[in-house]
Amino acid sequence: MLTRRKFITSIAATGGLGVAFLSMRALGLASSVIAQPTPIFPPEIGKGIHVVILGAGIAGLVMAYRLERAGFSVTVLEARKRTGGRNWTLRRGDKVELNGEAEQVVQFSEGMYFNAGPARIPSHHQGLLGYCKLLGVPLEVEVNFSNSDLLESPHAFAGKPIQERQAINDFRGQIAELLSKATNQGALDHELSADDKDRLVAFLRTYGDLTKDGLYKGSDRSGYKAPPGAFDQLGIKRDPLSLRDLLKDEALAGMMFDDNIVMQATMLEPVGGMDQIPHAFHKSIKSSIRLGAEVKRIGQTSNRAEVIYLDQRDGTTNRLSADYVVCTIPLPVLAVIDNDFSAPVKQAIADAAYDHSAKIAFESQRFWEAEQIYGGLSFGTPATGVVWYPSSGFQSARGIILGAYVSGKAATAFEALPISQQIEMARNAVDQLHPGHGIDLSRPVAVDWNKVPYSLGPWMHWQDSPTDAAAYRLLNQPEGRIYFTGAHLSQLPSWQEGAVVAAHRTIELIAARVGVANSSAKP
């Protein structure tokens, strides 16, 4: 594995990146609270240099925004009739075209929307958040976890949904009791000093809400049978779930979903839909963004790069010549575009295996709020993944709920089914968690990402250590005058932040190539 240090040394040796860039990253090493550095260049460095950017997703938009401000002449070609790429928000009247499926027209009520692609931003994705701030995109909380959300397993809890608060706190209570017993019995005398043992046992009582004797007898942290009320309406805590029942099923892992560093509170979302981000970029970019421009060929000579594209608006085929081409096109789409890339690059692109993912959204009255659910995800059958509740518009008449959000192997099977069956599975998943409410779900929209034209997949994961993947390493280098970039060439392939950091790096590479050895960071 190429270590961080080796990489810095090797790149520094080639002179490929400016010194300031390296020191900024070094700063990053010192503290995780420092935002990702944003490349800022003097406005004249790109003068007379034309860059064509393929794709107006987040990576392409960041590139265009930064390059034009550094004096480059920029043209963006985008095959879709909108910017954003996988950042895609659906509203009433929008058309969903999926390869091999009948066209869907979104029937949601006015004002309702569904983030078909990315739908949450971690608080530590400061690159993307930095652009939201810069471009004035208002943010609100995305509720990624709520204690009232549900876990359900056919193998445990008598097949009935339990609340997240039960799984989390009953499991914690049970293991606190066990660890307390083991510690008191001397089982950890080799591990802990007498003083540490005392402190641990004392703290476990608080941690697990144990009795004075160190036993777990349930906790109101897990919720009430009867809530506390007036006068003598005492809150009556639920009976605890047994450790045996809790451990019966892998569904328990659902309670740890938001412990993942990219899922931890606070999560954010743009007010009014994720596509407020590409809209804000689009508005602030002065360069030409040609929509409906489908790339047909990418080529180059020793001193020019060239792109041939079909203008879908008038059916003409056009040729663009540029100093450099930046290609953000998803690899499964790029794989079938004519090009003169080297054989290893062609092979790397052809071999890229994208993941599978699908989302089914419904409009509904907000029955879940009567169950004290305000946002977050419930974990039902693995065949349909999670049920996802809206994080805004609380207590209003209606909302958009995801009945299914499934990835990986389950999504491969799911996407193979007819759309109508996918929708019924999603409805059933909701009905299973919220008995009797499947019927409330209306106006379904299905998005199978592997059938979305110009995407053909949601994201890709390289092998465990992506820096070891030869194809990843190869595509992270320029192919002559052509630069590949995008989330798929970053350490965050399934996040918009990946697109931002990859684009920033590509800008640095181009700046270095045109002779700018320095850049400065702006937090």
Added chain:
Amino acid sequence: MLTRRKFITSIAATGGLGVAFLSMRALGLASSVIAQPTPIFPPEIGKGIHVVILGAGIAGLVMAYRLERAGFSVTVLEARKRTGGRNWTLRRGDKVELNGEAEQVVQFSEGMYFNAGPARIPSHHQGLLGYCKLLGVPLEVEVNFSNSDLLESPHAFAGKPIQERQAINDFRGQIAELLSKATNQGALDHELSADDKDRLVAFLRTYGDLTKDGLYKGSDRSGYKAPPGAFDQLGIKRDPLSLRDLLKDEALAGMMFDDNIVMQATMLEPVGGMDQIPHAFHKSIKSSIRLGAEVKRIGQTSNRAEVIYLDQRDGTTNRLSADYVVCTIPLPVLAVIDNDFSAPVKQAIADAAYDHSAKIAFESQRFWEAEQIYGGLSFGTPATGVVWYPSSGFQSARGIILGAYVSGKAATAFEALPISQQIEMARNAVDQLHPGHGIDLSRPVAVDWNKVPYSLGPWMHWQDSPTDAAAYRLLNQPEGRIYFTGAHLSQLPSWQEGAVVAAHRTIELIAARVGVANSSAKP
């Protein structure tokens, strides 16, 4: 202790409450997801009956709203020049009068506000949430916990703040390792079957993010030294905190703050300030709400109740006669109002010991967002309690931050200091957590609740089991034609929900008295 069952039996025997009321509560026993029942009566039951309500806080407003809809003639007397009671939102130009202190005039920028009283609503406080829905008060998420929020202790972590995510995940990893070892060593063979042991050890690996060997070597759940970025910028996880260091200080308990059932996500807040709730009540109540009406005497004969009050607007003293009086006045305030209550009731009121609580708010640029903090609370020195960040307006120029929110003994000491010193302590608490940023805090406002006229304290807690407290039991009964109610007479004395459920019970009692044996629930 009076058990729930005994109470229901005893009240049912007296015929004091309708059967429907009891069955609704029984429903509540069956499922905690059922909302608190809301008393609904036919619109004619109160015809010709006059009720005077003392206090226009949440309890008084709920009473007025419900009683007028049941045909009662209602008059509300409120000493302050606003409704809401402790539900109090401060904005530019508002005056803060504290007994014994110079008047403060709020200097915040236009649009900024500070919830000086209640500032969050748990998702299971369905009584209050029900009124928000009924009255059209828009809600948003109140971020009660964020993984980037800070814990700080002079006794641990070299005195430096750590992020919540470090405390939570490093502690969990360490105890998962210990429990895994103890289990493998057979220390729990009396507790667990062989099968359970296997499942537990397997799950602990996931739970604690342990190595294959069951060791905790740190986790990216605890955050990064360097975040994952482009190409080979691998995320580098932080070094784990040691169990010894984690257990050094009680500050660790701060990581469990949001495990408290009343603090668990999702928490909510009204958009634009907590006082949107009393404003919405005020607008929807047709009865007279007399502001600036300071109660001077409460008395009764066998067939009438009587209130004498000072109208602060014109200085006149007025007399109101009514069939019933509902008194929501906080007990320390009530204690010095002339009355003809029985000696035991006088004593119960005089003995009520309210808690202490103070909040210090500042306006500031949002420096905490550069540290990836979006809402939630940081735990610093106990002398000033928590630092609380705003849950909305993310990435805007400025926000309101609480530098101190302290209760209990610490608040007693805190409130004894000059206001200027309280403000400097709060500033220092912020500066300690966010070095160099104390200077960013401007336009301070201090609210010592025990000095707030007509409140004289934030809330009171009866003894552990309030139904055993003789005074609590006594005041929960009518004193002739006078009914006491409010959060202090519920199982939720420090929550607005307590005011709602207490008011609902009082309405039921009055309805039963005027001869209505039945009511129906509305979810």
